[in-house]
Amino acid sequence: MKFSLIVCTYMRPKAIVTLLNSVKEQTLYPDEIIVVDGSINKDTQDLLLSKTFKNLTYFLIEEKFRGLTKQRNFGISKVATNSEIVCFLDDDTILKSNYFEELIKTFVNKQIIGVGGISINENRWKLKKEYQAYPKKNYYELDGYIIKESLRNIIxxxxxxxxxKLPGVMPDFSNGRTYSYPLNGKTYEVDLLIGMSFSFRKKYLIKLISQHTLRVMDCMKMQILV
Structure with a gap:
């Protein structure tokens, strides 16, 4: 299954090189890497030119294409025609070495439209302790893990x-929880993916862009990869 990685960046040359070095260590490497740089100088360009990253194409874009959504759309327009999966990563992300391998395994299920990842260093879930009390109004429990509720959710x-509903699953009224998920190796079906790390089947991205919207439709089945 061919897949492309798009990284949008702005004035963070060292961060994106750190990310790309973690991509180098992947057990499954992207068929193409598209860097869309909105920087107002050439520091990122110069640093990338001094390095070697396989399958990388770099674009230093004009001002009219700057902005995260515009840069993502620009990147999508450059994806190879035979690519099936389009992956997005924030430029300050560092990957575990099997990230893409596990990601593509999830997409083997043809029903899945999108997959999101989790920030390990910001994950607040803890294993539930058997003899410790967790007031239900202050804590949320899922699959043997506990997370302290935000003030908004406590109210x-x-x-x-x-x-x-589970985190990332939108209720019929108001807003749901937008927490990540425990690091337990499971996948969860959701309606919402965070922007730090998400991937989609290309054909649905193209369809959404052609409809002039990037909203995820109710019929789309997506999963969180942990």
Missing amino acids: RNYLGLQSD
Whole structure:
């Protein structure tokens, strides 16, 4: 399954090189890497030219294409015609060595439209301790893990306005929890993916762009990879 990586960046040459070095160590390497640089100088360009990254194409774009959404759309327009999966990463991300291998394994399921990853260093989930009390209005439990609720969600719990859906699954009213998921090796079906690390089947991206929207439609089945 051929897949492309798009990285949008702005004035962060050292960060993107750190990311690309982690891509170098992947057990499964992208068929193409597209860097869309909105920087107002050539520092990132010069640093990338001094390095060697396989399958990388670099674009230093004009001002009219700057901005994360515009840069992502620009990157999509440059993806190879035979690429099936389009992956997006923030330029300050560092990958575990098997990230793409696990990602593509998930896409083997033809029903899955999009897959998101989780920031390990910002993951607040902890294993539930058997003899410790966790007040339900202050903590949220999932699959044997516990996370302390945000103030917003604590208020919703007290007012009876909290959604009974899993994080990233949008309720019929108001807003749901937007937490990540525990690092337990499972996948979860969601409606919402965070921008730091997400990937989609290319044909659906093209369809969404042609409709002038990047909203995820209800019929799309997506999964969080942890």
